[in-house]
Amino acid sequence: MTLALDNARELRADERRERFSILGLSFPALILVTLLVFLPVGWLFWLSVIDGGELSLIHYRRLADATHFRIFYVTFEISILVTVLALLLGYPLAYLMSQLPPRWAGICLIFVLIPFWTSLLVRTYAWLVLLQRRGVINQTLQDLGLIDAPLRLVHNYTGTVIGMLHIMLPFMILPLYAALRTVDPNYMRAASNLGAGPVRAFWTVFFPLSLPGVFAGSLLVFILSLGFYVTPALLGGGRVMMVSMKIQQNAGLYFDWGAASALGVVLLVVTLFIFWVLSRFMRVERVFGGG
Amino acid sequence: MLLRPASETQITHLGRLWLYVVAGLVMMFLILPVFVVIPMSFSDSRFLRFPPEGFSLRWYASYLGSPEWMRATWVSFQVAVLTTLVATPLGIAAAYGLHVSGVRFARLLSLALITPLIIPIIILGVGIFYLYVLLGIVNTIPGLVLAHSILALPFVLVTVSSGLQQYDMNQELAARSMGASRLTAFRTVTLPQIRGSIVAGALFAFITSLDEVIIALFISGGQNTTLTRRMFTGLRDEIDPTIAAISSLLIILSVVLLMILVLTNRKK
Amino acid sequence: MSAVSAKSEPIRFEGVSKRFGTFTALDDVSLEIGSGEFLTLLGPSGSGKTTLLMVLAGFTRATSGRVLVGNEDMTRVPPHKRDFGMVFQNYALFPHMDVFGNVAYPLKLRGVAKAEIGTRVRRALDLVQLSHLADRGVDQLSGGQKQRIALARAIVFEPRVLLMDEPLSALDKNLREQMQIEIRNLHETLGITTVYVTHDQREALTMSDRVVVIDAGRVVQVDTPRAIYERPADSFVADFIGESTLLPVERNGRGFSFAGMPLRLGEAAANGDFLVVRPEKLGFHDPGTEEEVNLFDGSLQQVVYQGETLLAQIRLANGLPVTLRLSTRREMMARLPEIGAPITLALHRDDTVIVPEHRK
Numbered sequence: 001m002t003l004a005l006d007n008a009r010e011l012r013a014d015e016r017r018e019r020f021s022i023l024g025l026s027f028p029a030l031i032l033v034t035l036l037v038f039l040p041v042g043w044l045f046w047l048s049v050i051d052g053g054e055l056s057l058i059h060y061r062r063l064a065d066a067t068h069f070r071i072f073y074v075t076f077e078i079s080i081l082v083t084v085l086a087l088l089l090g091y092p093l094a095y096l097m098s099q100l101p102p103r104w105a106g107i108c109l110i111f112v113l114i115p116f117w118t119s120l121l122v123r124t125y126a127w128l129v130l131l132q133r134r135g136v137i138n139q140t141l142q143d144l145g146l147i148d149a150p151l152r153l154v155h156n157y158t159g160t161v162i163g164m165l166h167i168m169l170p171f172m173i174l175p176l177y178a179a180l181r182t183v184d185p186n187y188m189r190a191a192s193n194l195g196a197g198p199v200r201a202f203w204t205v206f207f208p209l210s211l212p213g214v215f216a217g218s219l220l221v222f223i224l225s226l227g228f229y230v231t232p233a234l235l236g237g238g239r240v241m242m243v244s245m246k247i248q249q250n251a252g253l254y255f256d257w258g259a260a261s262a263l264g265v266v267l268l269v270v271t272l273f274i275f276w277v278l279s280r281f282m283r284v285e286r287v288f289g290g291g
Numbered sequence: 292m293l294l295r296p297a298s299e300t301q302i303t304h305l306g307r308l309w310l311y312v313v314a315g316l317v318m319m320f321l322i323l324p325v326f327v328v329i330p331m332s333f334s335d336s337r338f339l340r341f342p343p344e345g346f347s348l349r350w351y352a353s354y355l356g357s358p359e360w361m362r363a364t365w366v367s368f369q370v371a372v373l374t375t376l377v378a379t380p381l382g383i384a385a386a387y388g389l390h391v392s393g394v395r396f397a398r399l400l401s402l403a404l405i406t407p408l409i410i411p412i413i414i415l416g417v418g419i420f421y422l423y424v425l426l427g428i429v430n431t432i433p434g435l436v437l438a439h440s441i442l443a444l445p446f447v448l449v450t451v452s453s454g455l456q457q458y459d460m461n462q463e464l465a466a467r468s469m470g471a472s473r474l475t476a477f478r479t480v481t482l483p484q485i486r487g488s489i490v491a492g493a494l495f496a497f498i499t500s501l502d503e504v505i506i507a508l509f510i511s512g513g514q515n516t517t518l519t520r521r522m523f524t525g526l527r528d529e530i531d532p533t534i535a536a537i538s539s540l541l542i543i544l545s546v547v548l549l550m551i552l553v554l555t556n557r558k559k
Numbered sequence: 560m561s562a563v564s565a566k567s568e569p570i571r572f573e574g575v576s577k578r579f580g581t582f583t584a585l586d587d588v589s590l591e592i593g594s595g596e597f598l599t600l601l602g603p604s605g606s607g608k609t610t611l612l613m614v615l616a617g618f619t620r621a622t623s624g625r626v627l628v629g630n631e632d633m634t635r636v637p638p639h640k641r642d643f644g645m646v647f648q649n650y651a652l653f654p655h656m657d658v659f660g661n662v663a664y665p666l667k668l669r670g671v672a673k674a675e676i677g678t679r680v681r682r683a684l685d686l687v688q689l690s691h692l693a694d695r696g697v698d699q700l701s702g703g704q705k706q707r708i709a710l711a712r713a714i715v716f717e718p719r720v721l722l723m724d725e726p727l728s729a730l731d732k733n734l735r736e737q738m739q740i741e742i743r744n745l746h747e748t749l750g751i752t753t754v755y756v757t758h759d760q761r762e763a764l765t766m767s768d769r770v771v772v773i774d775a776g777r778v779v780q781v782d783t784p785r786a787i788y789e790r791p792a793d794s795f796v797a798d799f800i801g802e803s804t805l806l807p808v809e810r811n812g813r814g815f816s817f818a819g820m821p822l823r824l825g826e827a828a829a830n831g832d833f834l835v836v837r838p839e840k841l842g843f844h845d846p847g848t849e850e851e852v853n854l855f856d857g858s859l860q861q862v863v864y865q866g867e868t869l870l871a872q873i874r875l876a877n878g879l880p881v882t883l884r885l886s887t888r889r890e891m892m893a894r895l896p897e898i899g900a901p902i903t904l905a906l907h908r909d910d911t912v913i914v915p916e917h918r919k
Contacts, residue, residue, distance in 0.1 A: 023394060026392075113549055123324060464638075
């Protein structure tokens, strides 16, 4: 009996050792992320609640003014607008891709993946070139005689939204396409067999089945938009101030760590909350696989 | 042709012509801005017009002839290669460990590892800058590599994990039953079969680092200014057409890397 | 002397238990497997049969207990040092190697010289009659061929023991039956101790020297296929293996009776709560055999024609249903009465088996 017990203890030790050594393979990555993500972010939390060496909510109280309200309002407004536009433009393409034979769908996918793989900065630059006063679009419209004076397309709200839409579109299309592809065509056959016309079959059967993909793509685009910096900074021309830009300004320009931290914490909490909602809809890891 | 049924509900191609048109326009919207830069980079004018007036390589010459741009390019490539070398093995090890361990909190740990993709990068930038000031590694190559590695790691983790999910772990058991240790089984049986996902993860890591702007704004500078940081500053101040040349080269690089990715993952 | 020689060693499980959290997958299993024996672990899914095999292979660690092969305690030996050949459910062939590469793999790991690898791989492939496929890719093989390659790969390094985890479950019925015989023949050629896991009772009965019936992590019965079928240890085995109807019996002094009628019992010592009635053991009553059989009166309810046999549903006098299986030979069918008519069934006393209720 003692013998069996001894053996049980050894076996448990073996099991634990093996488990630990397997799990241990993830430790270097976890340590790196802890040191460079969790530690600094924790630090920001700490900086946001101290003032002159004492605990204080002063940095948060300072956020409750018209300027900051305006910044948050603009950030949300742009993010919502970009999300809605990305859904409206992305859904038809994702839908068509899900219906095409694999060969053609693959070709369409290339059109989505090339911008997805191209530097965000380069794409923002391309829009700057396209949208500026003497840019391609104004030039073309004037040459065609459609407008007399160049349109103000960039260094403002419009330019920011167009640029962000372009950058976010693949993030909408890829999860949507993944979701739409899994809708079993038999459902549509059944709907058709039961007497629904194409339009009715789409809205009563296909679309409801695609809603998880719609939610996933929309939430993803929304949280990524909330944290945007480069595109509004370059295409907004100083007229558009989003939360990330304000954080950069506070930290990089004024060295006001308290203010930067408090804003950062608010942005982070909102983002993580939406991310949490998103993670209940889908395995978030998939989205970043890039299709 | 147009009247042939196009879907399960027997709608004709003509009946959803509008869908093809809309999808086509969206694809144009996605792709044209990327490629419009290339012809313009060959313009000989200071103003970027389309179609470009006159052909010249002056902006390429201006890029290649500038010690500052060359230095920045060298820094960026160094950082991107080193980031790939750090993030890829770490990501493979983490993906394998979390996949095989079978512990309940494995999913939680893998979520922890992909948080850098979710947290607004500006927050990471500020936080890491603050940390680096204390450590005295602002504006250094190792500092940049470590910071970029945490952004690249999630991509390696995700691609390798999905490779492992499609792979039959029983093969590793079979190898071990035949006398291979865990490491040998991984090296001789698992690794060759998830090579495609590893290449994808590594390319992602490389391009993530190469294209990264925001963190570089905080922690790269002086001798170790990255290409993207210099481009960003250049764009904010005035539109230097040299950037069109650099952008064109970056676009071509992206397309080449994407092609490598597609080709390595094609065989399956 | 066989083409590929193999050692044959006995295996012993001593009080092996495995718990996953609060779930007990194996509950104090003790078992001896003779050298050169073909032993099958049979049980419903989730019974613990695969866990027991995995503990033997070393991929699952027991919570307590010991596993011995020969005289060597293997309990804490890692799988790659056990020298056991194993065939997996889905074959687990390596798709990035050709057939030769797969079969050569264990030999390469053992540092066998190149020339010898060639001859040994060829001999192993000869044994499964697939030497002509050595250069094929794994993807080009049919299911049956994959199965044979997996088998060749598991025996080429002359393992101490051969383990098989539901190796035929992915094959269709005809091929499965053919492979059963081939594996059986291969076992006879090699004489290697073999542990085979299946949930298919017919497969277990066809192939094994002995069958271990497992339920809920416990060994219920270990016996020859014939004994398992003819003399089940309890109601679970009787029910799980073959078709049977369990009729409640009453203890009647030293004997048993069913519906008030004392039962004639054969040489097998019987004890328990249920009479096991298998459809094919029932027959018509032939006058003059009364001393040898037990008789049951009932009425014919329904007849289902199934080709080589037919099934007749009969309601006994006390209302319980039993099933009779008849050959479709003309003279047998002729003896069936009309639907609804009375019928008397006979069960030979040596086939009158009484089993205790299964302990959960």
